[in-house]
Amino acid sequence: MTLISDRLSRFKPSLTVKISQIAREMTISGEKVISLSSGQPDFDTPKHIKDQAIKAINDGFTKYTQVDGIPELKKSIITKFESENDLKYDLDQITVGVGGKHVIYNLFMSTLNKNDEVIIPSPYWVSYPDMVNLAGGKPIILETEMKDNFKIIPKQLESNISEKTKWFIINSPGNPTGTVYDKSELKEISKVLLKNPHVNILSDDIYEHITYGTKFYNVLNVEPKLYENTFIVNGVSKAFSMTGWRIGYGAGKKELIKAISKIQSQSTTNPCSISQVAAKHALQSEKDFLQDWLKKFESRKNLLIDFFESITGLDPFKPSGAFYLYVSCEGFINKKLKDGKKINNDMDFAEYLLHDAKVAVVPGIAFGKSPFFRISYATSFDDLEEACKRIGTSLKKISK
16 A cells, blocks of 8 residues: 555656755755746735734734634735725635635535546646646636637637536636736636536736736626626735735635635635734735836836747747746757756746746746746846846857
């Protein structure tokens, strides 16, 4: 009898986490690696948010809370949805988990039966397919193309829907491409979904506040009739630079929230009490700091686009949101290195940059779309400039 369960064979560890770990280990061993693999802002959590967490500790708010979040935090989430998204929810339609990933995991564990299908547009956030697999479902990958701005073609969506389809995932602004859907595009997608009322929509809005000259819309803003079929996941990780605080939240119909709470009660129980207080304050307070962050993100984005556009063989996609650059490296596939080895795919390309340039990027295969690589520009301008220099020097060593 083997010790490890069969379910582990159904999914792979996160490649983004793996590469970040390799970069950390290389740094510990004395190599000066610039890691552009992790999706977390380099800014500190704003002081007024940290101060509330310190107050919660000093006030003794350090015990168990309600399984799926304190009422005060849920109320602030409800207010956020109403004031920012023009969407109305009640307390029993809100769940709070240990990060957005945890909320999505709970959702799939609560709703997927064996071989239930989940339509996932590619490129996708690395965890979607594996969480579906872990829950016993079947990921249905819907390919998108750079020429279409990595956006879903409604006819293609419709052709991928079957009687087994339980969920369709939309992530806008998206990871890894930074694609943002406008109202007209969401409207066309909505028409397909309205014709298929058995399909539920998972709207992952975690990058909602990180956009460049474009307005964020949730699918419910353009088609309220989908309200009963839509589950929204969001959190404080990205917009408030609170990745380590681990607070995410979801909104949907009551039966879903009740089921998620049941799963959570036998796994993590409540999210960290102190983090909940900090998240409550974050959602209630002004986000003046965000404008400065967005300006810095945009200057970093422009630096990288200019650099990669100057390299023959690389083609960066220009994002409208999030803080990632998805770059085609097709021009370097099958090229030879000085040692005679060949770059066969984007994994080889990323490994070459890691070991020769000492720059960590994530290969496109992790996101279901090759030959590309993803760079996170949620790091300092100086580090990005240095990374560009190193990458430029390394790419010159590759035979044309």
